[in-house]
Amino acid sequence: MADKVLMKGNEAIAEAAIKAGCRHYFGYPITPQTEIAAYMAKRMPKIGGTFLQAESEIAAINMVYGVAGAGFRVMTSSSSPGVSLKQEGISYIAGADLPALIVNVQRGGPGLGGIQPSQSDYFQATKGGGHGDYHLIVLAPASVQEMADLTIKAFDLSDKYRVPAMLLADGTMGQMMEPVALPDVDVAEIEKPWAVRGTKNARKHNIVNSLYLKPDELEKTNFERYERYRQIEENEVMYESFMMEDAEYCVVAFGIAARISKNAVLAARNQGIKVGLIRPITLWPFPTEVIAKAADQVKGFVSVELSMGQMIEDVRLASSCKKPVLLCNRTGGMIPTPEEVLAKISELADNT
Amino acid sequence: MLSQILIAGFGGQGVLFAGKFIAYKGLYENKEVSWLPSYGPEMRGGTANCSVILSDAPVGSPIVSNPDILLVMNLPSLDKYENATVKGAKIIVDSTLIERKVVRDDVDAFYIPATRMANDAGIPTLANMIMVGKMIRETNAISFDDMENVLKKVVSAKHADLLEANLKALQTGYQYEG
Amino acid sequence: MIVFEKPKALTDTPLHYCPGCTHGIIHRLVAEAIDELGIEGTTVGVAPVGCSVMAYDYFSCDMVEAAHGRAPAVATGLKRCMPENIIFTYQGDGDLASIGMAETVHAATRNENITIIFVNNAIYGMTGGQMAPTSLPGQVTQTSPYGRDVGVAGYPIRVSEMLSTLDGPEYIERVAVNNVKNVRNAKKAILKAFKNQVEGKGFSLIEVVSTCPTNWGMTPVKALQWVDEKMIPYYPLGVYRDKTAENAAKEG
Numbered sequence: 001m002a003d004k005v006l007m008k009g010n011e012a013i014a015e016a017a018i019k020a021g022c023r024h025y026f027g028y029p030i031t032p033q034t035e036i037a038a039y040m041a042k043r044m045p046k047i048g049g050t051f052l053q054a055e056s057e058i059a060a061i062n063m064v065y066g067v068a069g070a071g072f073r074v075m076t077s078s079s080s081p082g083v084s085l086k087q088e089g090i091s092y093i094a095g096a097d098l099p100a101l102i103v104n105v106q107r108g109g110p111g112l113g114g115i116q117p118s119q120s121d122y123f124q125a126t127k128g129g130g131h132g133d134y135h136l137i138v139l140a141p142a143s144v145q146e147m148a149d150l151t152i153k154a155f156d157l158s159d160k161y162r163v164p165a166m167l168l169a170d171g172t173m174g175q176m177m178e179p180v181a182l183p184d185v186d187v188a189e190i191e192k193p194w195a196v197r198g199t200k201n202a203r204k205h206n207i208v209n210s211l212y213l214k215p216d217e218l219e220k221t222n223f224e225r226y227e228r229y230r231q232i233e234e235n236e237v238m239y240e241s242f243m244m245e246d247a248e249y250c251v252v253a254f255g256i257a258a259r260i261s262k263n264a265v266l267a268a269r270n271q272g273i274k275v276g277l278i279r280p281i282t283l284w285p286f287p288t289e290v291i292a293k294a295a296d297q298v299k300g301f302v303s304v305e306l307s308m309g310q311m312i313e314d315v316r317l318a319s320s321c322k323k324p325v326l327l328c329n330r331t332g333g334m335i336p337t338p339e340e341v342l343a344k345i346s347e348l349a350d351n352t
Numbered sequence: 353m354l355s356q357i358l359i360a361g362f363g364g365q366g367v368l369f370a371g372k373f374i375a376y377k378g379l380y381e382n383k384e385v386s387w388l389p390s391y392g393p394e395m396r397g398g399t400a401n402c403s404v405i406l407s408d409a410p411v412g413s414p415i416v417s418n419p420d421i422l423l424v425m426n427l428p429s430l431d432k433y434e435n436a437t438v439k440g441a442k443i444i445v446d447s448t449l450i451e452r453k454v455v456r457d458d459v460d461a462f463y464i465p466a467t468r469m470a471n472d473a474g475i476p477t478l479a480n481m482i483m484v485g486k487m488i489r490e491t492n493a494i495s496f497d498d499m500e501n502v503l504k505k506v507v508s509a510k511h512a513d514l515l516e517a518n519l520k521a522l523q524t525g526y527q528y529e530g
Numbered sequence: 531m532i533v534f535e536k537p538k539a540l541t542d543t544p545l546h547y548c549p550g551c552t553h554g555i556i557h558r559l560v561a562e563a564i565d566e567l568g569i570e571g572t573t574v575g576v577a578p579v580g581c582s583v584m585a586y587d588y589f590s591c592d593m594v595e596a597a598h599g600r601a602p603a604v605a606t607g608l609k610r611c612m613p614e615n616i617i618f619t620y621q622g623d624g625d626l627a628s629i630g631m632a633e634t635v636h637a638a639t640r641n642e643n644i645t646i647i648f649v650n651n652a653i654y655g656m657t658g659g660q661m662a663p664t665s666l667p668g669q670v671t672q673t674s675p676y677g678r679d680v681g682v683a684g685y686p687i688r689v690s691e692m693l694s695t696l697d698g699p700e701y702i703e704r705v706a707v708n709n710v711k712n713v714r715n716a717k718k719a720i721l722k723a724f725k726n727q728v729e730g731k732g733f734s735l736i737e738v739v740s741t742c743p744t745n746w747g748m749t750p751v752k753a754l755q756w757v758d759e760k761m762i763p764y765y766p767l768g769v770y771r772d773k774t775a776e777n778a779a780k781e782g
Binding site: 055059060063067074088196198200210 | 589635
Binding site: 338 | 372375376379384385386387388389391411412413414415417505
């Protein structure tokens with residue numbers, strides 16, 4: 001483990017990606033994630049990598065598609081409106097079963113929205129975003145250290161399952177500085193027999209493709225992909241459980257909302273309310289079983305989000321609506337305070 | 353121990369840098385730290401602020417909405433944040449740029465003409481670090497030792513010539529008794 | 531003695547193109563260039579969306595199927611991570627000059643060391659004959675049923691001329707495949723476009739004026755004549771950019 005240094009979340013992503021063996025970055029400037037591009041622009045030429053400022057988000061994601069097809073670790077990053085533009089390419093990458101990393105440092109929306117932090121791309125990230133039957137592996141960091149760690153994890157998972165991964169952060173996570181220890185990564189060379197690097201006249205040609213004009217073939221391909229998704233759901237769920245052992249109430253929050261909620265949980269405990277926190281680290285796969293188990297233990301949930309309430313649907317589904325789920329939210333770039341979360345916890349405690 | 357520090361002023365006064373220094377000093381003292389800037393257009397000449405948290409326990413929310421230490425370098429910032437501070441908070445005011453006094457009587461206010469002192473000392477861009485020096489004197493958030501080692505972490509190699517000036521600014525603020 | 535055979539860079543998969551379509555000729559010219567340069571083992575092709583969407587089944591080198599218009603971006607990614615490989619795209623007019631214009635222009639201005647085969651037949655073939663960015667003024671298509679009205683739909687885009695205004699590209703030539711002489715010229719141009727890449731010279735684009743008998747509503751022979759009568763006058767053949775030759779001329 002290296003010494004801890006203070007780093008911005010965005011920079012931690014960039015350096016961690018390089019540590020993970022990513023040598024190809026394509027992006028387009030947009031606040032609040034531009035530090036990633038700036039960092040890559042500085043570092044990549046010095047380590048024989050590619051930094052290219054593309055003509056658009058669409059071009060950037062399609063450059064990613066090309067490199068991913070060749071089987072090299074590759075990434076792009078953007079913020080909400082830019083990630084909307086990338087959806088076409090993301091769908092193709094998913095349809096062609098390629099590994100790649102897409103970073104979304106979210107800002108408020110819809111439309112041009114604002115530049116302040118938000119979590120309102122939860123639906124887009126976890127339910128598809130682009131067209132067709134597919135999922136991304138979606139990781140939600142809640143600290144600068146996790147910005148680094150989950151970037152590395154995302155590359156590994158993406159390679160392992162041939163499923164594109166998304167790091168879903170927000171403006172706060174991107175802009176804040178915290179101590180971070182950048183681990184030395186042992187990048188295992190993974191066999192990618194499907195990659196297009198030239199046949200060397202030694203094998204039949206590989207084709208990177210998402211087109212299946214025969215519906216039975218497309219169905220079969222989708223079934224195969226969903227079998228891999230099932231394995232991911234079985235093996236890769238990550239979450240943090242905080243003060244849940246004796247909890248009678250449960251806050252569910254990810255990313256910055258979870259950080260704020262921790263303050264509220266501690267404050268509520270001081271008032272004698274037995275509340276805990278479940279923080280999904282993988283948003284897809286969602287920690288469904290953990291929430292389901294909690295539903296048998298607690299009297300109710302509070303979903304804390306920087307959106308009009310998106311993850312709350314998954315909390316309700318996972319808990320089979322056994323217990324009430326309240327929403328504590330701010331949106332448009334506003335951030336809920338610990339006091340607001342505490343008030344919602346108290347409301348839940350008073351009514352259940 | 354938990355310090356929730358908010359530093360606010362105009363863009364260009366170096367409030368982000370001041371925060372960064374405090375965060376690094378905290379890290380140097382083996383504290384848990386976070387630093388969160390305001391970002392966006394306000395960085396280009398409007399109001400800027402940053403939240404710094406120093407703690408013995410892992411930092412929860414990195415957002416300081418109720419500071420126990422407030423450094424203000426312009427009037428709009430004092431107007432905006434005075435009432436947000438907690439009871440017993442310490443407010444450091446750059447009295448060159450802010451003519452009014454702190455109104456609340458349940459907080460400790462300290463006035464230092466940081467901008468004028470910086471000009472007088474020939475380091476006109478370092479009023480921010482004079483403010484930090486004063487903060488160290490009046491609070492126990494961080495201690496006044498090994499300043500040079502920490503400065504080396506935050507002053508980029510390109511500006512290494514400014515190391516001495518920063519040190520001077522910190523000392524100037526730290527020694528100010530007013 | 532074998533006097534004629536299928537290029538090695540083509541697979542045995544039967545082409546799906548309509549009778550009289552010139553895609554088959556252009557595929558062959560590309561494959562011959564790959565064979566002659568001996569680069570099949572290092573070549574990666576990028577197929578477009580359009581009639582040649584399934585070009586990945588026809589070329590025996592590694593292939594990627596790109597989203598509509600994005601082939602130059604995909605090729606950029608491939609080339610940047612594998613500078614020693616030969617990367618080409620094969621695109622139609624809708625793909626390259628409409629939805630993918632930004633990708634085309636920027637790959638050109640970056641002088642990406644790739645080869646683009648641009649098939650211009652002035653119509654969207656795959657979707658059944660809609661107006662293309664290169665459809666001629668007055669040309670009747672499914673979406674310009676009264677003829678292309680330039681007051682409404684604007685004017686056709688001359689891609690080769692336009693790209694030649696950029697400082698970036700190495701080589702841009704417009705050719706046709708409607709008669710033997712033109713096919714021979716096209717062959718030379720396509721070979722040169724690949725050779726340029728092998729030699730590291732940069733962005734080479736060959737615009738091939740082509741036909742669509744089905745959607746033009748003509749017999750194959752009439753379509754070939756229409757190229758001479760209508761297409762070539764609007765899209766004059768020739769070399770629009772040859773940086774190496776231009777520099778050599780300058781140096782005298």
